[in-house]
Amino acid sequence: MTASEVPVLTIDGPSGSGKGTISRMVARRLGWHYLDSGALYRAVGVAAAWGDLDLGDAGALVRCTFDTAIDFREDASGELRVLVNGNDATDELRTETAGAVASAIAAMPEVRTALMDRQRAFRQPPGLVTDGRDMGTVIFPDAPFKVFLTASAGERAERRYKQLKDKGVSVTLDGLLREILARDARDANRAVAPLRPAGDAVHIDTTGIGIDEVVERVLNVVGA
Numbered sequence: 408m409t410a411s412e413v414p415v416l417t418i419d420g421p422s423g424s425g426k427g428t429i430s431r432m433v434a435r436r437l438g439w440h441y442l443d444s445g446a447l448y449r450a451v452g453v454a455a456a457w458g459d460l461d462l463g464d465a466g467a468l469v470r471c472t473f474d475t476a477i478d479f480r481e482d483a484s485g486e487l488r489v490l491v492n493g494n495d496a497t498d499e500l501r502t503e504t505a506g507a508v509a510s511a512i513a514a515m516p517e518v519r520t521a522l523m524d525r526q527r528a529f530r531q532p533p534g535l536v537t538d539g540r541d542m543g544t545v546i547f548p549d550a551p552f553k554v555f556l557t558a559s560a561g562e563r564a565e566r567r568y569k570q571l572k573d574k575g576v577s578v579t580l581d582g583l584l585r586e587i588l589a590r591d592a593r594d595a596n597r598a599v600a601p602l603r604p605a606g607d608a609v610h611i612d613t614t615g616i617g618i619d620e621v622v623e624r625v626l627n628v629v630g631a
């Protein structure tokens with residue numbers, strides 16, 4: 408099977424729409440590989456912070472993108488861990504600060520180009536489920552299955568609030584809503600690979616719909 412024959416399911420959408428949760432569950436059900444593309448942007452941001460780089464310096468960020476080793480591992484309980492230059496950075500990557508930094512550096516075309524091949528290398532048999540902002544539009548435009556997940560901003564903020572509270576992180580619902588709206592605006596309005604649905608994506612509004620039901624709807628798209 409050549410790479411272009413390997414089936415890909417792309418799941419794009421804004422923060423808190425459920426991309427990561429649904430992609431992982433669907434990948435497990437299908438027995439396909441999984442790529443969390445946002446983790447790559449987050450990892451570059453974290454590596455840049457560790458190196459005390461100026462986030463406005465595109466040249467330094469591109470060098471950092473090429474130099475940063477990013478590895479995904481499943482731990483004993485099946486949780487996906489992300490190693491940045493050999494260090495387990497999973498928890499640091501998931502913070503709202505890391506998300507905001509990732510969103511800022513992701514607006515740089517040079518950084519996006521530097522990550523392209525790494526993302527496409529995940530297309531391995533028997534198939535790939537991948538989530539992000541431009542999976543169906545730019546990285547895998549020929550993917551046979553594309554989904555665009557959304558939910559109201561209020562519900563996405565509430566989901567994130569609950570998720571962070573459960574982890575013992577102190578946040579306010581208002582603050583999270585503001586951050587989500589700011590990130591939506593930056594991701595959707597950037598010049599290169601903005602957050603938008605592919606023309607051939609199936610839209611699923613998950614507002615008020617439980618995780619299991621969303622998984623079934625996405626599996627339907629693949630015909631599974």
Ligand SMILES: Nc1ncnc2c1ncn2[C@@H]1O[C@H](COP(=O)(O)OP(=O)(O)O)[C@@H](O)[C@H]1O
Nearest residue numbers: 422423424425426427428566570613616617618
């Ligand atoms: N349909 C849903 N209904 C309720 N909660 C959801 C749903 N989808 C995801 N969640 C929860 O919302 C939070 C954010 O989901 P996540 O998968 O991280 O979103 P994203 O990757 O799009 O930012 C998680 O705690 C997840 O369990």
Ligand SMILES: Nc1ccn([C@H]2C[C@H](O)[C@@H](COP(=O)(O)OP(=O)(O)O)O2)c(=O)n1
Nearest residue numbers: 421422423444445448509510513539540541
């Ligand atoms: N394919 C992608 C994935 C993420 N990004 C950028 C834009 C996002 O705000 C950040 C973080 O993405 P991530 O998917 O990890 O964030 P959420 O889980 O949706 O909150 O990275 C991107 O530009 N393109």
